[in-house]
Each structure stands twice: as structure tokens, then as C-alpha cells.
Amino acid sequence: MIRRQRKRKSLIGLLVLFILTTSYYDAFSAYKDSVEFHLTIPKAEILTWHDLTINLTITSKQRAPLVLPKDGVIGYVHGEGFFLIEAQKKINGKYVTIQGDARIDNPPSYLDTLHMNDTRKFKFSLALFYQYTKGDYRIRVLTILSQLNPTKDIYSNWVYFSCKKEIYP
Numbered sequence: 001m002i003r004r005q006r007k008r009k010s011l012i013g014l015l016v017l018f019i020l021t022t023s024y025y026d027a028f029s030a031y032k033d034s035v036e037f038h039l040t041i042p043k044a045e046i047l048t049w050h051d052l053t054i055n056l057t058i059t060s061k062q063r064a065p066l067v068l069p070k071d072g073v074i075g076y077v078h079g080e081g082f083f084l085i086e087a088q089k090k091i092n093g094k095y096v097t098i099q100g101d102a103r104i105d106n107p108p109s110y111l112d113t114l115h116m117n118d119t120r121k122f123k124f125s126l127a128l129f130y131q132y133t134k135g136d137y138r139i140r141v142l143t144i145l146s147q148l149n150p151t152k153d154i155y156s157n158w159v160y161f162s163c164k165k166e167i168y169p
Helices: 002-029
Strands: 035-040 053-060 066-069 074-076 083-091 094-097 111-114 119-125 135-143 159-163
Touching (some): 035 135, 053 066, 083 119, 111 119
Antiparallel strands (some): 053 119, 066 111, 083 094, 135 159
């Protein structure tokens, strides 16, 4: 009888521990890395500076609200801002990071909230960020989610394009 009571108490203790651990995990799993980023470029062959645009689609798959800037202003990787761009040019068969011609900082001025399964689309012009000479390029966007949310920062996929001549804005 005493043995049965001890066994029952230890099972109840394990059950309580399991419930507490699960509750603790669920409280933080709402902020788990569950945001989808997809970067596209409308034209893979760039002929004029008007062709230098990218589209970033962000979809929240998390239970907790995701705070984002309402406007889509971008800066450089290693700079400040919420959306940071990284560009690389293919030189001797390898992609090498290129530096921008100007520094653009963009602290978010107006904020928006995405809830589960909400999507926000941003369109960015790349014409003024770099001097594009003839060659192959790739670009991705780093989103600094940790600025406004208790989650880690996320890179988008790379998009590839080719300039057939030097491009001037």
C-alpha cells in the first residue's frame, strides 16, 4: 500500500513537471523562428536602372505578433536599419561583397504588426545603392527582427541578376 502511494506521488510529480516544462516552452515558442522571407527580382537581365528592383515578401507563421516597419526603407549590411542589403559581384568565378556608394540609415518611423499567416510585401529600388558595371551579381536582404521583436535576425534567399552594361541612375 505504501509502495503504491509513493509510486502514485512520483507519477503525479513527473506529470506536474511535464506540464510546467511544456507551459514554459509554449510561452517562448510563440517567438520561435517562424517567419518566412522570400526575395525576388522581376528581371534577371538588367538593361536600365529601372530594372534594378527587388521584392521582399514576409509571412508570419508565429503565434506572437511580429512588429515591422510600415515603410520599406533599406540600408547596408554592417550599417544601421531594419532591412539591410548585401550585394556581391562575381569576380574570377567567386562572389565578392561590394561596398555601397552612400550610407543610408533607416530607423523605422511607423510600425506595423503582422499576425499569424499575415503577409507584407516590400519593393525596393537598388539603383542608388551601388555602381553596377557589366557582370553578374547577387543580392540578399538581412532583416533585423531583433530590433523590434524577441527573435533572431534572418537573411533572405539570394537573387541573381546580370548587368549587360554599366548602369547609371
